[in-house]
Amino acid sequence: MTLFLQFVLTGLVTGCFLILATIGFSFTRRVEGFLNIAHAELLGVSAFVTWGCNKLLGWHILPSAAVGIIVTAFAGLAIGRIVYDPIRRFGPSVMLITSVGVAYVIGGTIDALIGTGIRTLDIPLATSYRFWGLRITDYQLLVVALAIVSSASLALFLNRTSTGLAIRAMSANPELAASRGIDVRKTSRATWLISSGLAGVAGVMLGVIATLSTDIAFHQILQILAVAILAGLGSLYAVIVSGLIVGVAMDVSVFWIPAGYRPLVAFAVVILVLLFRPQGIAGSAAGK
């Protein structure tokens, strides 16, 4: 029973990481209106920039992480401006397919610069805490805390600040928002910085809780997609619930079936949900 609860706890941590990874993706989908497959590659960018500062330049982890997140945020903004803005008029399908090309470019660049092999950050070993026989490490607690802080501050930002309200207006009705005097370029800049910055945070956490290899980003996109579909594309608050569901489902499944099936469990959940509720947990419009 303790073992089972341990799996549930680990699953909750995995779920919190998935929330961090997915919330920027869903934010892009909500505001920019397309699925950015290259979002996961941004996690890789952040993780390896952090690794480079930390390991190659010998910096402390905190400034390294800050540099990683900022570089990723601006990389995302640059990609948005150079690649996605000019093709907006072709519609979401073309943007979705283009983002596969972007993923190729980023993935190939990382491959060429870093090479194969497994990398780890230069940080103290995790300290493990025990509660009622359950173990959790301080880094895992950090993931949980960051997931809570990120989603709460994103919610506050969208509901309380004028830029946040402008972003919501843009995502609901771009023409009306523009005609009411909202600065389209400014809101779009904020959107890209926020969504890529969130990918940056997730990327750093990936480096902290896992080992890094160059194909890591691609594995993340599968789970990000699973969580995003389950939540209903574009909804933000449901990402929290669906991230936890997918995380717990994946880790608890290890209790009964071989661990190799973890990704399969994520998608099995997604397929089941799509068959019975095509709009996801929170979606209202029929899947179209």
Add this chain to the structure above:
Amino acid sequence: MIQSLILSTLMFGAMFSVLTVSLNLQYARGGMINFGTVAYFAAGAYAYAIFTQEPPSGLDQYAFGFDMPWWAGFLAAGAAAMLFALITGWPTLRLRGEYLALTTFAFAEVFHSILLNERRIGNGSVGMANVERPDPAAIGLGDTLGYTLAACALMLLTAWLFHRLLASPYGRLVDATRDDEIAAESVGKDTARVRLQIFVISAIPIGFAGALYAMITTLVAPALFSAEVTFFVWIALALGGERTILGAILGTMALVFFQELVRVIPFETVRGAQIAASAEEVITGILFILVLRWQPWDRLSRKAGS
């Protein structure tokens, strides 16, 4: 060397063209985004290997090997892809656009994961080696030349059949289903059925191509059937310009030629080869972005039309 470059481009180009042409039918004519193309390809390859492989012995972990002649395996490959398309298409085709793309992608990943983890199908991650294949020497051809001709034949047959199909009244029904579903239904057409038919019909040649791929490489392993194959085919389709069969074929040939060209460059070190592979990936991605951005083929055809 140039001869072998041309032959391998033709061989793999023709084989992947079968996938692109089928995808073209699904996307450009049927309006369905299938991001799980590789699953039908893998289903064909595995079906072929299982039907022709000898019964398991020694270290083999796979459960079935029927030791049948190659043509039986080839037919089984088409049937397996068709069956898989029926199973995956029936529940998912009522989804539209990106939801369909994501669900087919999910199915492909699930299938890949099963092939990787369930050793009783095809030895898990090791795969099945030494796949049986007909020897082209029996009709007096070299190995590569024989399979190049076979791939070209399969490609031409697929292109011709799809061309005939779409030029028929049924083709106009398909176009009507894509352009205006409500109008098509109001004149009594069962659009859900048409979409499923197109989905299943276009999966069959993909299965055959999978069997051919298993014959050429004489190996089936999960690593050969990753999502990269799907992306590759989509890039080829975008390169060639959607909506025409000839464009799909030319786009695939161009992309395969580019990859084969990188492959023939000799490398001194492992690192050098690795950088070249990454550079190939980056250039493919940039090409893809540029083609979608400026859509040169559409512009050319518009110019030719006016």
